[in-house]
Amino acid sequence: MAEEHFEQENFYVCVKAPKTLRRSILESSKDTLFILKQVYTIRQIRDAKHQVMAEVDDELKELKILIQKIDDLMPKYNKDELKKLIPDVSSKRKQFLKKEKAEAKVKEEHRAKQEPASEVDKLTMALDAIQKKLQNL
Amino acid sequence: MISESKPIFVKIDKYKEILEIVEVINKKVTGVKQLLTEFEELRTKEEEELSNWEKNLEDITRKVESIKEELSSEQ
Numbered sequence: 001m002a003e004e005h006f007e008q009e010n011f012y013v014c015v016k017a018p019k020t021l022r023r024s025i026l027e028s029s030k031d032t033l034f035i036l037k038q039v040y041t042i043r044q045i046r047d048a049k050h051q052v053m054a055e056v057d058d059e060l061k062e063l064k065i066l067i068q069k070i071d072d073l074m075p076k077y078n079k080d081e082l083k084k085l086i087p088d089v090s091s092k093r094k095q096f097l098k099k100e101k102a103e104a105k106v107k108e109e110h111r112a113k114q115e116p117a118s119e120v121d122k123l124t125m126a127l128d129a130i131q132k133k134l135q136n137l
Numbered sequence: 138m139i140s141e142s143k144p145i146f147v148k149i150d151k152y153k154e155i156l157e158i159v160e161v162i163n164k165k166v167t168g169v170k171q172l173l174t175e176f177e178e179l180r181t182k183e184e185e186e187l188s189n190w191e192k193n194l195e196d197i198t199r200k201v202e203s204i205k206e207e208l209s210s211e212q
Contacts, residue, residue: 013208021207028200031193038190045183052176059169066162073151073158 097136104132 015021149155 015207016210017207021204024200024204024207028197028204031197031200035190035193035197038186038193042183042186042190045179045186049176049179049183052172052179056169056172056176059165059172063162063165063169066158066165070155070158070162073149073155075148075150 100132
């Protein structure tokens with residue numbers, strides 16, 4: 001019976017509270033438009049976020065270059081000079097370093113055989129190198 | 138190993154240049170910190186907007202439901 005009603009083009013419904021219904025429809029429309037407006041606001045916020053991220057990225061790249069520059073400007077000593085400066089290098093330490101170097105070489109070769117290094121891999125490698133330098137201090 | 142108790146003196150040729158670079162680095166680090174604060178504020182704002190969005194959607198769902206009920210109630 002109900003299906004027959006829906007098939008008809010003109011269907012009359014008794015609206016008990018027309019004002020409330022009208023209010024609900026208008027408020028729904030208002031909320032929908034408000035959501036659409038919010039979509040634009042969120043899009044703007046996300047654009048701003050991306051911009052800030054790009055700026056941070058640029059600044060960090062520049063920082064990396066500057067730190068590298070400082071590293072280049074710092075004095076470099078060869079082994080003989082270091083021996084004069086640091087005479088108490090123990091043989092155990094040397095052995096340890098030699099072993100570590102060999103392991104690192106094997107790892108490096110293994111890594112090189114794999115796919116080309118991504119930006120993250122490069123950063124990881126740079127971090128490892130700094131970590132090693134710190135350990136050798 | 139370098140003895141912690143005995144300082145060593147090394148010659149740094151471009152000492153002033155290094156200090157200048159350190160100064161620039163400090164400024165840049167401050168700038169990055171400010172950018173991160175800005176980023177954090179934007180993230181909070183985005184979360185607030187998303188939360189409002191969700192609330193509005195719930196309101197719409199409720200209103201549409203009441204409209205549907207009104208139109209399909211027993212005559």
